[in-house]
Amino acid sequence: MSRRTDNRHRAATLCREATGLPHHVCLRWAAEGLISRGQPVPDAESPAQRAFEARVALVLVYAMRAGARLGITAVRPTPSGLGIELHPDLSPGVFAALMPRVDPGSGDLEGVPGLRLEHRRDGLHLCCVASGGAIRILQSVPAWRQPLPRGRMVYVGRRVDIPLHSAERARLDDWADGPAARDWLLSRLLRRPLLVNAADVVLGWAHGRGYGHSDGQPYGYGDLVIEWCCDRGVAELEGRLRRSGLATAPPGIGPGDPPVPGVIALENARVVLRRIIRHECAAC
Incomplete structure (x- = not known):
């Protein structure tokens, strides 16, 4: 050969x-020539597409943390867009987590700001009404027709003709001030769901939440922490993510700091992998 x-x-x-x-x-x-050994998964070409995928990845890693992983069984990534296949049992939770919702009292926002559902000729799409990014649902998923969970949070709406809520607009403006490297890194993470799923039980946080780097600095807006219970092999998962091209510096983005075990970085954005010990887990 x-x-x-x-x-x-x-x-x-x-x-x-x-x-x-x-x-x-x-x-x-x-x-x-669409993929190579150095970059075996196609990147999204559009900055708006990368930003939308990054916001979806951030919400799913956090919302699906209770053993459900990302709720995605396969993806079809291309330079122009992304298609995803949802786990049939988890799809209701995926839709419920992604749809933007607001607390009427505090004005706090959960879900993906600007996300709406749109039917096109090739099927159902998750669309960002602010920037034009879109993700296609590759199979028929009846879950989107189900009533969304009720609680103190009020869902903004499903359809693309529903304008941005003020809380969504503020969150999107805040996101736009973040590092471009974060969008590259988290978009790439969404395009590699089978590797993320390998963590088995995943817990994800961003924006610090009491964590800090090994140099004593707090985690920042570009950071995502992925934790899981039991010894699933941090080094093995990190190696697979690196071989998948997750940390390969794209055009206009510099590499991260010198490699630190358990930290995958692009410039000032990081994905942190670590094991936690849960006292209620018999295997820990």
Whole structure:
């Protein structure tokens, strides 16, 4: 086997392991030059698309933390967009977590700001009415028709003709002030769900929440912490994420600080992987 053919097969294998796509599709992408051994999963070309995917990733890692992982079983990532397949049992929770909702009393916002649902010729799409980013749902998912959970939070609305709530607009303005490297890193994470799912029981936080770097500095707005119970192998998962191209510096973005075990970085954005011990877990 030639070196070129071997690299194509290796790129296809890495793509399949990260995305869940059939191997023959990944191999065709490698032959067409869409993926490579150094970057085996296609990136989103549009900054608006990367930002939307990053916000979706951040919400899902946090909202699906109770053993459900991301709720995604496979993705079809292309430079122009992203398609996702949802776990049939978890899809109601995915939709409930993603749809933006506001606390009438405090004005606090949960979910993905600006996200709405739109039916197009090729199926259902999650759309950002502020920037134009979109994610296609690859299979028929009846969960979106179900009533959303009721509570103190009020859902903004599902349809693309519903304008932004003031709380959504404020959150989007705040997000726009964040680092571009964060959008690259979290968009890439969403495009590698099978690797994230390997953590088994996932707990995710952002914006600090009492955590700090090894140098004593608090986690910042570009950081995401992924934790899981039991010894699932932090080093092994980190190695698989790095081999998938998660930390490869894209155009215009510099690399992260010198590698630290358990920290994957692009410039000033980080994904932190760590094991926690839960006293109620018999396996810990």
